[in-house]
Amino acid sequence: MHAPRSSVVSAVTCAAACDALTIIDQTQLPLALVELSLTELHEMVEAIQSLRVRGAPAIGVAGAIGLAVIATRAALASPATFDAAVAQAADALRSARPTAVNLAWAVDRVLAAGQVGGAAPGIRAGAMRDEAIAICNDDVAMCERIGMHGATLLRGGMRVLTHCNAGALAPAGIGTALAPVYTLHARGDAITVFADETRPLLQGARLTAWELDRAGIPVTLLTDGMAASVMRDGRIDAVLVGADRIAANGDVADKIGTYGLAVLALHHGIPFYVLAPTSTLDPQAPNGASMPIEMRDASEVRMHAGVQTAPGTVAVHNPAFDVTPAALVSAIVTDAGVFHPPYHFTD
């Protein structure tokens, strides 16, 4: 029940040797598929900062493997030199994107695995490698489980609509929102995807369309304003989206544009499914009102790919996310299973 991994390109590769951090340079997509093998700390930090690797799960895995690579190479040095190199690398990686919760969590987990009292650097680096690979493999397994659970909501021949990129380019595995698409495809069931381009940063056009096209899954690209029209034409059987955070009551924060799709799905009687790792659940947030919405720079809307498309001074509203109320969510799928309303997520 595994997707055909040969054609599915994930953001990060889980390689047991930990002699390099291997990622896809997503800033080159869709024009070129460039795999980077990063061995130097400054290269890893730059790759995370400049979004060569993106997607919360993938960033965490990249930080974990990156730290293990640095530790492995420092393992022949003295304990003091090893400690200094590892501490410096952990600090630099952790702060590469300070707001990414997964990144600090994964780096700290690898760091802690290396704290083996009195052990030689070689032993400690080995423990760190094991932990980094475990984090990476856990991510792959998490995606497979989301795919398996999500697939129970779908059937062969369906046509699904997705938004942004919650595919294989977001984690180390086969994705979250798109995991069941890969699961159905791998078992030979036909499935067709309509992908919103997802302005302003066009993750749907640049990443989702690219990864599905490459995997041989039929995908049709839409501008965001076309989703309603294809729903009315009777061409969509389900909407599949990811999530950045899910509140205790099931309210979902996800890429801007998700909420509008949920309203349109309700109007057209189309099920609206949210698929995300258990780590996305935030039981501390009682509902959507307690989830802060990041506002981003106006230039993302006024410009595109370096080309100015609006007056340089015009006011812009550019929230990165919106909140979809739980009442519009037909089911929430995590690696732990399928949840139906009413939602009550607890620690």
Add this chain to the structure above:
Amino acid sequence: MHAPRSSVVSAVTCAAACDALTIIDQTQLPLALVELSLTELHEMVEAIQSLRVRGAPAIGVAGAIGLAVIATRAALASPATFDAAVAQAADALRSARPTAVNLAWAVDRVLAAGQVGGAAPGIRAGAMRDEAIAICNDDVAMCERIGMHGATLLRGGMRVLTHCNAGALAPAGIGTALAPVYTLHARGDAITVFADETRPLLQGARLTAWELDRAGIPVTLLTDGMAASVMRDGRIDAVLVGADRIAANGDVADKIGTYGLAVLALHHGIPFYVLAPTSTLDPQAPNGASMPIEMRDASEVRMHAGVQTAPGTVAVHNPAFDVTPAALVSAIVTDAGVFHPPYHFTD
């Protein structure tokens, strides 16, 4: 009750002398305001073909004035030379955009006005000038009337959402969807506009944001996927859109993305108004199903401003328009007045 024309830039200028066709070069917006005075036939044809002047009403006016300019200059020649020049110009202008109904209609109206049996070319050219200026002035008056009728649905302090460009850059006057915005602004009432950027061709970002900003009307630019979120935030009091064709039953064909806004407006209890000239009504089309939807080239979605943003081979769905069922339209405003449902438009 006229808008402050000094700050409102319309697509075409109505100038009685007809010594040149004066347009705004919309391909230069929003980076530069370039006014073109076209005197040669090939320049006029090129301007229409390459969308330097766009918007159904504006294209018609441009064709009418263009033909009058050519006729005026040919008026000193022999009757035979005059006839040949006018016929050649009419053919070239009429076919510059063969699917634009307004263009052929306006060119033929000016041509017919010059068919004064036995009159000298000077007399005939004068009649053609009068007709072209009448068409232009009628367009300006049509916009003013839409503004006056539409303003009865609004009040000072309102915040409206619009899509695409149905403002002053679409006709010779103050626009259709945006006409009541200019009307309120001119009488000193505060009005705020949220403008969808309107992918794929970004008329909202390039044109609507520019013209409102220049007119001193507060405007905030959104990507298309953000409209739902600002509605949910309680920041929109009405939606104002134009129309490309309106069926007898009130179904509305308009720029792709309009239908989704209508569904979202219904969900949020926000009135959804369509504003368009009487000439947009098509009583021959009983409903939306009888209005053909133009499909446009995939490159518009795969590329943006010359930059490739999606895989070059990915399938694309690119309808130019969608159909909003009459049931979602709170009122239809034309130069003839405000129409409420149920709609029954007849010849």
